[in-house]
Amino acid sequence: MQPHLKRAIFLLGVVIVGFIFIRSLVVPDSYGQYGAYRGDSVYENRNFTVEYAGSQSCGDENCHKTLYSIWADSRHKTVNCETCHGPSEKHVSNVRIMPSPANDSREFCGKCHYKMVARPSSFPQIDPESHGENLKCAYCHNPHKPWFV
Amino acid sequence: MVVELFNVNWKVAWGMLIANYFFLTGLSAGSFLLGALSEVFGQEKYRSVSKMAIILATILLIIAPLNLIAELGQTGRFWTLLTGFHPTSPMAWGSFLLIAYPLLCVAEGYFLFRRDNAKRAVSGSMAFLYRALVLWRTDLTEATIAFDKKMVKTLAIIGIPLAFAVHGYTGYILGVVVARNLWSTPQMPVLFLLSAMVSGTALMILIVYIMQKFFSSKKYADSTLIVNLGTLLMVFLLVDMLYIFFELTMRWYSYELSKDSVRELLFGKVSFYFVWIEMILGAIIPFLLVTIPKIRKNVGAVLLASALSLMGVFAMRMDFVVGGQFYSRNGVIDNLYTSFPLYLPPLTEVMPFAAIWALGFFMFALAVWTLPWEYKEGAAGGD
Numbered sequence: 001m002q003p004h005l006k007r008a009i010f011l012l013g014v015v016i017v018g019f020i021f022i023r024s025l026v027v028p029d030s031y032g033q034y035g036a037y038r039g040d041s042v043y044e045n046r047n048f049t050v051e052y053a054g055s056q057s058c059g060d061e062n063c064h065k066t067l068y069s070i071w072a073d074s075r076h077k078t079v080n081c082e083t084c085h086g087p088s089e090k091h092v093s094n095v096r097i098m099p100s101p102a103n104d105s106r107e108f109c110g111k112c113h114y115k116m117v118a119r120p121s122s123f124p125q126i127d128p129e130s131h132g133e134n135l136k137c138a139y140c141h142n143p144h145k146p147w148f149v
Numbered sequence: 150m151v152v153e154l155f156n157v158n159w160k161v162a163w164g165m166l167i168a169n170y171f172f173l174t175g176l177s178a179g180s181f182l183l184g185a186l187s188e189v190f191g192q193e194k195y196r197s198v199s200k201m202a203i204i205l206a207t208i209l210l211i212i213a214p215l216n217l218i219a220e221l222g223q224t225g226r227f228w229t230l231l232t233g234f235h236p237t238s239p240m241a242w243g244s245f246l247l248i249a250y251p252l253l254c255v256a257e258g259y260f261l262f263r264r265d266n267a268k269r270a271v272s273g274s275m276a277f278l279y280r281a282l283v284l285w286r287t288d289l290t291e292a293t294i295a296f297d298k299k300m301v302k303t304l305a306i307i308g309i310p311l312a313f314a315v316h317g318y319t320g321y322i323l324g325v326v327v328a329r330n331l332w333s334t335p336q337m338p339v340l341f342l343l344s345a346m347v348s349g350t351a352l353m354i355l356i357v358y359i360m361q362k363f364f365s366s367k368k369y370a371d372s373t374l375i376v377n378l379g380t381l382l383m384v385f386l387l388v389d390m391l392y393i394f395f396e397l398t399m400r401w402y403s404y405e406l407s408k409d410s411v412r413e414l415l416f417g418k419v420s421f422y423f424v425w426i427e428m429i430l431g432a433i434i435p436f437l438l439v440t441i442p443k444i445r446k447n448v449g450a451v452l453l454a455s456a457l458s459l460m461g462v463f464a465m466r467m468d469f470v471v472g473g474q475f476y477s478r479n480g481v482i483d484n485l486y487t488s489f490p491l492y493l494p495p496l497t498e499v500m501p502f503a504a505i506w507a508l509g510f511f512m513f514a515l516a517v518w519t520l521p522w523e524y525k526e527g528a529a530g531g532d
Contacts (some may be wrong), residue, residue: 002296004286008259027232036235117475
């Protein structure tokens with residue numbers, strides 16, 4: 001074997017061994033335990049405190065039954081209560097703790113309803129510049145039952 | 150209950166930087182394959198570009214992944230692609246291809262430039278640099294020179310499938326996105342490879358002309374070489390245009406959604422870019438320039454054709470990457486993007502774009518300043 005080839009192969013070997021060594025240091029221990037991700041993240045996520053109670057719990061037990069039945073029939077039935085009203089687990093377990101007020105800003109509604117090229121054209125979208133004179137959407141539209149202006 | 154999922158916050162998630170990445174890897178693969186013409190297939194008339202080809206292939210592929218890193222929201226996390234390998238993710242394969250391919254280019258360059266570097270390593274103010282470039286081994290016997298030549302050929306042979314893979318995979322990651330009509334076809338990798346050959350040849354023509362005319366010892370551009378490369382460009386342009394013709398016509402006979410994406414390319418919102426800039430200005434006119442017998446021997450015509458086809462290939466990357474996102478599976482989307490220009494890249498993409506190109510030019514200047522890129526008749530070492 002040519003001596004300069006030995007040098008080159010040695011250098012390549014150093015790079016490969018160095019890569020494997022550094023990789024062995026930085027790959028988390030639990031990587032690949034369940035799949036191509038860090039196994040510990042499952043436990044970390046499980047240990048988070050529950051903040052969302054789910055839309056079902058709003059309509060249960062005669063709390064917001066009327067509003068719930070209106071919403072459940074509306075075109076917004078795919079948007080959960082807590083999407084706008086915020087996480088409410090604490091409110092469900094203790095009624096005295098009020099959730100933060102609903103987000104009713106134009107920008108928040110616009111996340112779904114401002115005109116955007118990547119949305120199906122049948123989906124209701126508005127141009128924020130020309131529609132609604134910068135009023136809050138809920139001034140005209142009922143968010144619990146859209147189309148019911 | 151999730152009924153439909155559509156993009157909430159991003160209009161064009163993959164913008165100019167991704168197109169630029171595809172463009173750069175294409176240029177790199179094209180340059181490498183052009184260099185392999187003489188090293189592997191013994192096409193002696195292209196011998197003098199093989200050194201420039203390996204310099205370009207290496208530099209373009211070093212700067213190409215920087216686009217991807219800049220494009221990440223969390224740029225500091227790019228290395229997790231190497232630590233968290235996912236065997237069924239094409240992007241994970243790509244991250245290893247993007248390392249293996251420049252390594253191979255550097256290795257080939259080492260053997261290709263070794264003889265010239267070893268000669269310069271003996272004396273001079275920069276002797277230390279050249280000693281480092283030959284790894285402190287300056288043996289120059291008949292045997293080592295013949296061996297270097299063999300190594301260059303071997304590495305070039307290994308490099309050909311690797312170059313196909315590293316660029317084919319860029320088309321692959323578009324092809325596997327089922328949600329986009331325009332992308333979701335197995336032809337995508339081939340389409341990208343064919344235009345890569347066009348852009349690689351076009352860039353080589355421009356670089357060879359500029360370097361020979363202004364920076365070589367003779368200050369004279371080899372017009373036969375330029376015209377020969379122009380002939381190659383003609384062949385690649387022809388194959389590329391034929392392939393696009395097949396793709397468009399066959400998709401026209403295909404199912405409705407596929408037909409829709411072609412209709413949009415030809416008559417819809419991207420049509421100005423696709424028909425006029427990519428096809429007419431970027432393919433048909435350059436093809437005529439390097440085909441019509443009276444003007445094809447003219448160096449100026451070949452240079453103009455190269456510049457136009459480079460622009461055409463960049464337009465192709467933009468049309469497919471950005472344009473592909475205008476049409477989703479739900480059919481043609483018809484709002485907002487109706488005015489000219491269709492898409493303006495945000496500053497967060499323009500700045501890295503400029504920086505990456507500047508870095509590329511800087512690295513290229515450094516490479517041609519230090520490495521003996523000039524081909525000398527009979528005196529060539531590893532080549």
